[in-house]
Amino acid sequence: YIDVNSSATLLTGYSKEELLKMNVSDVFFTNDENSHPFSGDQLDDGKPLLNESIIRQKAGSHIHVEISAKLLEDGRYQGIVRDIVARKTAEEELRNSEMKYRLLFEQNPMPMFMLSIPERDFLDVNNAAVEFYGYSREEFLSMNAYDLRSEDETEKLENYYAQNPNGINHAGIWTHLKKDGTEVKMDIITHYITNDGRNARLVLANDVTEKLDAEINLQKSHEQLRLLATHLEDIRESERTHMAREIHDELGQQLTGLKMDIAWLNRKIKSDDLEVQQKIKDTIQLIDTTVITVRRIATELRPSILDDLGLIPAMEWQSEEFQKRSEIETNFVSNLSNFAASPEVATGIFRVYQESLTNVMRHAQASKVEASLNIADDSLELVITDNGKGFLIETISNKRTLGLLGMKERVNLMGGTYEIISAPGHGTSVKINVPLS
Structure with missing residues (x-):
């Protein structure tokens, strides 16, 4: 080296005095005599040469540099060296990134x-x-x-x-x-x-072709099951109606006829036997009790009031009957005095109300029930609330309670929603919404 500036000393770590005693190959890595930064036909022809090399620093580190070299008129070589470590690091990262x-x-x-x-x-x-x-x-x-x-x-x-x-x-x-x-x-x-x-x-x-096809097939299966469930429910309700009429009409008439026959026999039999007279009297009372039972069973199978007067009167009647039977105060209110529901919806709402009241009597230990049926947000809304002992929702979520499953299924068949709100010591509220459409 003939001369170096202060930047060269900073880059290499050597002092100026040290560098002036050194050769190019002492600082730059070269594979042979012709590969150092200041060799090449282009440089000897007077043209500038730009290439890359590696400097060996005094501390032992190696850094990449770019050298711009040229041959001066007096035969000396001049080199401008630039640190390109950051560029080399970026290029390496880019290569790795491209490989990834x-x-x-x-x-x-x-x-x-x-x-x-x-x-x-x-x-x-x-x-x-x-x-x-x-x-x-x-x-x-x-x-x-x-x-x-x-x-x-x-x-x-x-x-x-x-x-x-x-x-x-x-x-x-x-x-x-x-x-x-x-x-x-x-x-x-x-x-x-x-x-x-x-x-x-x-x-x-x-x-996602197979996935979408499977979803479509699943939707079709659900729709077919829904239609089947609706059909089975219609059949069951039709059978209930038929059985209620048969029990009420046929069995009721036969029991009435039997009562008349026994009364006729009582008049014809001339007996002072008090035991016989008492037996005939007891039999007539038993027939009267049986007639009442038959009418109750027929009504529970299919209340005629539901078909004759409609949903609201039927629910009012059901509320009164429930209160008589259970001695639980039951209040039912509705603003739908002139509302005419379809037979399917009327039957579904009525059956859900029946089942809800049955659950209150069996499990709630309640003294009062409040129920309402109104129109809210384009849907028919039924709410049944009791002041009973309540329960944790989680305790029934893990159980296959047939009553609740039956109610949910009825509501689903009507395209509605079913919600239970309850907590221990705070009673229970059942809310059902069925679209008016």
Whole structure:
């Protein structure tokens, strides 16, 4: 070295005196005599030379540098050295990042591809996309995003790109076409990126065709089960109505006839036997009790008031009957005096009310029940509240209580909602909403 500046001493860690006693190869790594920074035909021809090298610092560290060298008129070489450690580190990080990206892109089990913006041409595809869609990589690179879509989705795709120019977006479910013409449903996630200085969109495609088909089939099964349950409920209610009429009419008439016959025999039999007379009297009383029981059973099977007068009178009657039977004060109110429900809804609401009152009598240990049936937010709302002991909702959530299941199923068949609110010591409230439609 003939001369060095202060920056050279800072960069190498050597003093100026030390450097002036050293050779180029003492500081720069060189593989041979011709590879040091100041060798080369270009430099000897008088042209400047720019290259990279590694400096060996005094402390033993190695740093990357860029050297701009030129041959002076007096035959000496001049070198301007710049620290490029930060640049080299960034380049290494970029290489590692690109390797990771290629690994994630190529080895991803789901189809991925990169589209140019705004042309929508394929810039790259991974192996999964090639295998899934049936196109070769070369075919993909000559295609456009619209080649995977049916004509029906062209406008939809244009609108999506216009509304989502950048960022990570869950694009939703799209219909794609494979090479063989098969339609598949793809769940698409896109990400705006730059690739080799070009704006691009990275696309991840997940085949959800089988999942959607399974969901559709499940919905169909649910609908079929709902229709079957409705049909079975209609049959059961029809059978109840038939049985109630048969019991009330046929059995009631027969018991009445039997009572008349025994009364006739009593008049014809001339007996002073008090035991015989008492037996006949007891039999007539038993027939009267049986007639009352038959009427009660027929009414419980299907109250005629529900068919004759409608839902509101039937619920008022049920409230009175429940209070007589249970001695629990029962108040029912409604602002629907002229409301005419369909037979299906009237029967469903009435049966849920019956079952709720039965649960109060069996489990609540209540002394009072408040019930109401009104219209709220385009739905028929039934609320039954008792002042009983209450319970933890969790305790019944884990049990298959048939009464509650039956009520919930009835409400579901009417397209409504069923809610229970309760807490120990605070009673229970049952709320049912059925759409008026």
